[in-house]
Amino acid sequence: MYQKKIPLTLECGLHLFMQVMNGKWKISLIWSIYNGIARPGEIHRKLSDASRRVLDTQLNQLVDHGLLLKKVYDQRPLKVEYELTELGKSLIPVIKSTARWGEENRAVLEKKILPNGG
Amino acid sequence: MYQKKIPLTLECGLHLFMQVMNGKWKISLIWSIYNGIARPGEIHRKLSDASRRVLDTQLNQLVDHGLLLKKVYDQRPLKVEYELTELGKSLIPVIKSTARWGEENRAVLEKKILPNGG
DNA sequence: TTTGATACGGATAAATTTAGCCCTACTTGT
DNA sequence: ACAAGTAGGGCTAAATTTATCCGTATCAAA
Numbered sequence: 001m002y003q004k005k006i007p008l009t010l011e012c013g014l015h016l017f018m019q020v021m022n023g024k025w026k027i028s029l030i031w032s033i034y035n036g037i038a039r040p041g042e043i044h045r046k047l048s049d050a051s052r053r054v055l056d057t058q059l060n061q062l063v064d065h066g067l068l069l070k071k072v073y074d075q076r077p078l079k080v081e082y083e084l085t086e087l088g089k090s091l092i093p094v095i096k097s098t099a100r101w102g103e104e105n106r107a108v109l110e111k112k113i114l115p116n117g118g
Numbered sequence: 119m120y121q122k123k124i125p126l127t128l129e130c131g132l133h134l135f136m137q138v139m140n141g142k143w144k145i146s147l148i149w150s151i152y153n154g155i156a157r158p159g160e161i162h163r164k165l166s167d168a169s170r171r172v173l174d175t176q177l178n179q180l181v182d183h184g185l186l187l188k189k190v191y192d193q194r195p196l197k198v199e200y201e202l203t204e205l206g207k208s209l210i211p212v213i214k215s216t217a218r219w220g221e222e223n224r225a226v227l228e229k230k231i232l233p234n235g236g
Numbered sequence: 237t238t239t240g241a242t243a244c245g246g247a248t249a250a251a252t253t254t255a256g257c258c259c260t261a262c263t264t265g266t
Numbered sequence: 267a268c269a270a271g272t273a274g275g276g277c278t279a280a281a282t283t284t285a286t287c288c289g290t291a292t293c294a295a296a
Contacts, residue, residue, distance in 0.1 A: 012145065012146070013219065013220025013221035014149075017216045017217070028130070039242095065227070098135045101209065102131025105205060106131065143254095157272095157273095159272070159273080175254085195262075
């Protein structure tokens with residue numbers, strides 16, 4: 001983790017959200033775990049476009065930020081499972097409403113965002 | 119603007135949101151304009167922590183993404199004003215609910231996010 | 237004892253974003 | 267003529283994030 005040289009001030013609550021959600025795969029990770037795909041191996045297989053290393057790093061960040069809890073089962077073979085903390089769960093409605101906005105405007109947004117969409 | 123080498127799939131509406139909001143100062147820009155601080159000079163002065171160059175770039179991206187409209191008045195001296203498009207306005211409730219989440223969890227989030235907050 | 241599954245992290249390269257510097261052009265006021 | 271305000275972009279450096287590579291360890295099964 002790095003500190004920004006010119007830090008984002010956190011005066012606005014939205015910045016706090018962006019701060020913890022900042023990371024290419026974090027939404028996918030949260031969503032995946034919310035939907036029960038919670039073990040590292042499963043997650044890696046599901047998000048196979050991402051490098052394992054980055055997923056691990058971002059999972060750690062989500063744990064550090066208090067959104068995920070990492071459960072290490074004391075059993076052999078080793079088993080690890082992530083779950084949402086209360087803070088993480090409280091994010092779900094926010095994610096949903098934000099996702100809804102995206103869906104409602106998908107047509108226009110894709111045109112704008114995608115390379116060929118100019 | 120760059121294309122990601124490993125592009126984020128946009129299957130989830132939240133990704134669309136993150137895509138257009140991705141940029142260190144974009145939320146501040148949207149918020150500023152929503153609150154009537156809409157001229158480049160004003161914006162630069164208000165967000166004086168950010169480099170003018172980056173603010174300009176991100177304003178352009180917001181225009182490209184259809185969230186802002188740039189109005190150039192045909193008058194001397196030159197006057198420019200940004201305003202939210204319908205798409206941009208539709209983002210306001212989303213931003214607000216997201217900001218609310220941040221505020222409600224500010225105490226715990228700041229502890230987690232800030233460097234000294236371990 | 238080799239293969240493959242589980243899981244994790246250091247070190248470094250590549251990609252991307254942000255910041256800084258310098259330049260243009262027009263207009264108003266000194 | 268010169269300074270200061272309006273607005274804006276090219277270019278490059280610095281910072282940050284993401285990706286790749288390689289190595290660790292344990293356990294089960296062949």
